[in-house]
Amino acid sequence: MMKKGLAGVLIMGSVMAALTGCTKKGTDSSSAHYANTSETKSSKSSETGTFTVGFDQDFPPMGFMGDDGEFTGFDLELAAETAKRMGLTIKYQPIAWDSKDMELKSGTIDCIWNGFTMNGREEGYAWSEPYMENDQVFVVREDSGISKISDLSGKSVEVQADSSAEAALKDKPEITSSFLSYQAVPDYLTAMMDLESGATDAIAMDNVVASYQIKAAKKDFVILDDPITAEEYAVGFAKDNTKLRDEVQKTLDEIAADGTAKKISEKWFDKDITTIGKGQGEN
Amino acid sequence: MNIDIGVLLSKLGSGMLTSFWIFCITLLLSIPLGLLITFGRMAHNAILRTITKIYISIMRGTPLMLQLMLVYFGPFYIFHVNISSTYRYTAVCIGFVLNYAAYFAEIYRSGIESMPIGQYEAAKVLGYSKAQTFFYIILPQVVKRILPTITNEVITLIKDTSLAFVIGVTEMFTNAKALASGMSSVMPYLGAGVFYYVFNFVVAFVMEKFEKKLSYYR
Amino acid sequence: MKYLEMKHVKKQFDGLEVLKDISLSVEEGEVTAIIGPSGSGKSTLLRCATMLEEMDDGELYYLGEQAAKSENGRAVYQKPAVLKKMRQYYGLVFQNFNLFPHYSVLKNIIDAPIHVQRRKKDEVGEQAMKLLDQMGLSDKADAYPYQLSGGQQQRVSIARALAMNPKILFFDEPTSALDPELTGEILKVIQELAAMHMTMVIVTHEMEFARKVANHIIFMENGIILEEGTPDEVFSSQNARILSFLGKFKRD
Numbered sequence: 001m002m003k004k005g006l007a008g009v010l011i012m013g014s015v016m017a018a019l020t021g022c023t024k025k026g027t028d029s030s031s032a033h034y035a036n037t038s039e040t041k042s043s044k045s046s047e048t049g050t051f052t053v054g055f056d057q058d059f060p061p062m063g064f065m066g067d068d069g070e071f072t073g074f075d076l077e078l079a080a081e082t083a084k085r086m087g088l089t090i091k092y093q094p095i096a097w098d099s100k101d102m103e104l105k106s107g108t109i110d111c112i113w114n115g116f117t118m119n120g121r122e123e124g125y126a127w128s129e130p131y132m133e134n135d136q137v138f139v140v141r142e143d144s145g146i147s148k149i150s151d152l153s154g155k156s157v158e159v160q161a162d163s164s165a166e167a168a169l170k171d172k173p174e175i176t177s178s179f180l181s182y183q184a185v186p187d188y189l190t191a192m193m194d195l196e197s198g199a200t201d202a203i204a205m206d207n208v209v210a211s212y213q214i215k216a217a218k219k220d221f222v223i224l225d226d227p228i229t230a231e232e233y234a235v236g237f238a239k240d241n242t243k244l245r246d247e248v249q250k251t252l253d254e255i256a257a258d259g260t261a262k263k264i265s266e267k268w269f270d271k272d273i274t275t276i277g278k279g280q281g282e283n
Numbered sequence: 284m285n286i287d288i289g290v291l292l293s294k295l296g297s298g299m300l301t302s303f304w305i306f307c308i309t310l311l312l313s314i315p316l317g318l319l320i321t322f323g324r325m326a327h328n329a330i331l332r333t334i335t336k337i338y339i340s341i342m343r344g345t346p347l348m349l350q351l352m353l354v355y356f357g358p359f360y361i362f363h364v365n366i367s368s369t370y371r372y373t374a375v376c377i378g379f380v381l382n383y384a385a386y387f388a389e390i391y392r393s394g395i396e397s398m399p400i401g402q403y404e405a406a407k408v409l410g411y412s413k414a415q416t417f418f419y420i421i422l423p424q425v426v427k428r429i430l431p432t433i434t435n436e437v438i439t440l441i442k443d444t445s446l447a448f449v450i451g452v453t454e455m456f457t458n459a460k461a462l463a464s465g466m467s468s469v470m471p472y473l474g475a476g477v478f479y480y481v482f483n484f485v486v487a488f489v490m491e492k493f494e495k496k497l498s499y500y501r
Numbered sequence: 502m503k504y505l506e507m508k509h510v511k512k513q514f515d516g517l518e519v520l521k522d523i524s525l526s527v528e529e530g531e532v533t534a535i536i537g538p539s540g541s542g543k544s545t546l547l548r549c550a551t552m553l554e555e556m557d558d559g560e561l562y563y564l565g566e567q568a569a570k571s572e573n574g575r576a577v578y579q580k581p582a583v584l585k586k587m588r589q590y591y592g593l594v595f596q597n598f599n600l601f602p603h604y605s606v607l608k609n610i611i612d613a614p615i616h617v618q619r620r621k622k623d624e625v626g627e628q629a630m631k632l633l634d635q636m637g638l639s640d641k642a643d644a645y646p647y648q649l650s651g652g653q654q655q656r657v658s659i660a661r662a663l664a665m666n667p668k669i670l671f672f673d674e675p676t677s678a679l680d681p682e683l684t685g686e687i688l689k690v691i692q693e694l695a696a697m698h699m700t701m702v703i704v705t706h707e708m709e710f711a712r713k714v715a716n717h718i719i720f721m722e723n724g725i726i727l728e729e730g731t732p733d734e735v736f737s738s739q740n741a742r743i744l745s746f747l748g749k750f751k752r753d
Binding site: 052057058059060064065066067068069091093094095096098099102103105106107108109187188189192193213216217219 | 448
Binding site for chain 3: 399407415
């Protein structure tokens with residue numbers, strides 16, 4: 001049997017070697033190309049020719065799968081425009097939101113561009129200038145009779161795990177302690193299904209996303225007037241990838257200057273809600 | 284929102300291809316690898332035996348999801364080796380194969396150990412070598428014994444492929460989720476359920492054929 | 502020539518001495534029956550004779566060739582390659598048949614000759630059919646063991662051993678697992694083999710059979726040979742232990 005053990009190790013070795021030759025398979029639904037990938041940690045995208053955007057694909061309207069099965073969304077469109085102007089090929093890489101930091105740090109994605117809230121995360125990333133304002137709000141059913149935050153006392157509330165809503169509420173124990181139950185769920189769809197079905201009474205989430213859902217999906221939801229916090233979206237890069245960040249920033253400024261940003265915004269939100277080049281928003 | 288069945292089917296279908304590809308590679312590699320691990324587990328050499336035991340224990344004792352993340356991010360975080368985005372496809376193969384090989388190894392071992400010693404003794408007296416005894420006499424009988432348990436693992440594998448998304452490999456369930464959020468509907472989940480069920484049905488059918496083929500003796 | 506020789510065999514299991522110093526030899530063409538109460542060590546002796554167990558101490562010879570020698574109170578065996586060659590000299594029929602359930606009757610018989618002795622399929626096939634014929638099982642060539650009765654399986658088992666052309670055929674309680682009605686078939690086969698001058702060593706508890714077929718009886722108890730000789734000699738022994746053991750059988 002020992003000889004078999006040795007033979008086994010040898011075969012295992014060659015199998016592993018064969019596997020590393022096993023390159024990408026499967027289908028990413030972007031209309032983009034895949035470039036040769038020898039990216040290093042501080043992604044020299046200009047060397048490899050791609051700009052890889054990591055995003056949570058369950059996050060309309062910023063980044064999601066459209067009715068035609070292709071990835072789309074405000075952020076993804078803005079990112080595509082940016083890549084085009086930088087002479088890079090855009091690559092959309094859906095990631096598990098919980099792993100976003102590891103994906104970014106290890107260089108498998110160049111940035112996180114996904115309704116990514118800057119506030120509270122300033123130290124963790126190299127940020128672009130904020131490009132949009134957003135609030136964290138509570139969303140409730142139209143017929144729930146809840147109209148202000150104090151009405152949430154004794155109700156069940158959900159929030160997406162690892163989201164900025166969760167982070168914002170962490171600083172407000174006076175609110176969360178009044179809830180009947182307070183639960184983190186993996187994605188917004190789950191939370192909204194719970195809200196619709198009555199399994200929960202309220203969701204704490206991004207205003208931008210909630211408004212889109214209410215408008216586009218015609219949900220009978222209402223956003224409470226009192227926001228939890230105000231915040232800003234920006235593009236997040238690995239902390240030492242300031243070179244790429246600066247290039248992207250420059251391009252974003254151009255996009256804003258010639259009115260393209262406004263056009264994209266109006267397409268998604270019926271108005272220009274971008275804040276690029278319009279001075280600092282609220283921190 | 285209009286739910287285009289065509290888009291639904293095509294996205295789920297392409298996701299299914301990825302799931303199927305993970306499924307095939309995993310089976311193709313972990314079934315033989317499992318046998319090698321069993322040899323190690325049953326070796327005379329105590330060191331080899333212990334190492335194998337530890338390997339099996341870790342693979343079965345930690346979540347597959349965690350192992351996938353370890354294989355994918357490990358090179359960078361532990362060894363400071365750069366990884367590329369397409370490494371995720373290799374990582375998913377490695378993670379699944381290593382994990383399932385451990386499970387198969389234990390199934391094989393239980394089959395082998397349940398073999399009556401009389402079979403070994405008869406073979407020995409007739410003069411079969413150890414290798415001949417194993418491949419002609421023991422292994423064919425073991426296969427028949429373990430087939431139902433193998434079927435269980437195969438069916439579990441089909442469903443485990445949905446874990447691939449933890450390292451960003453978009454397989455069918457991921458696509459279903461994305462479509463569901465994009466369309467704000469649960470239809471894609473139903474579609475996914477149907478796809479999984481059909482896949483499982485085909486697998487169960489094939490396994491049953493195997494079992495029938497081996498039922499020529501008792 | 503002595504086909505089998507065992508000298509001063511000692512064997513213990515977990516501190517219990519099972520074989521205390523056994524010596525025996527078997528001449529060509531002889532039929533030896535080993536009898537005695539259970540726990541006497543007769544099965545262990547047979548397993549040592551067929552190298553399914555290794556002796557602690559003693560010497561072992563097949564057809565005059567040494568398989569194991571005694572050195573400093575330990576038995577030292579030949580290299581595996583040499584032992585493998587010697588295994589060809591004998592065959593063993595087990596109490597529980599140990600047929601290969603996934604092989605047909607025919608395949609059970611021809612597989613080892615083909616893969617171990619590297620003989621041609623046609624030649625082996627012919628011999629196999631002859632053997633099945635002798636056993637009265639020619640119509641069962643394509644059947645599988647589970648479809649046969651115990652007696653039939655044991656006959657296939659004997660054919661399987663014979664197909665290897667052994668010089669000595671060992672039997673380990675060949676009828677113990679069979680219903681009484683079926684033991685007759687086996688005993689008949691063994692008698693026929695004896696008539697053909699097959700050298701055999703049979704561990705059995707069938708006293709009448711031992712008396713009829715064997716020309717050499719060995720009576721064992723507690724790891725030693727109490728008495729050995731011709732059936733007449735042993736069966737009319739005055740030894741108290743033997744008398745009492747045989748007495749139980751005379752009553753049947």
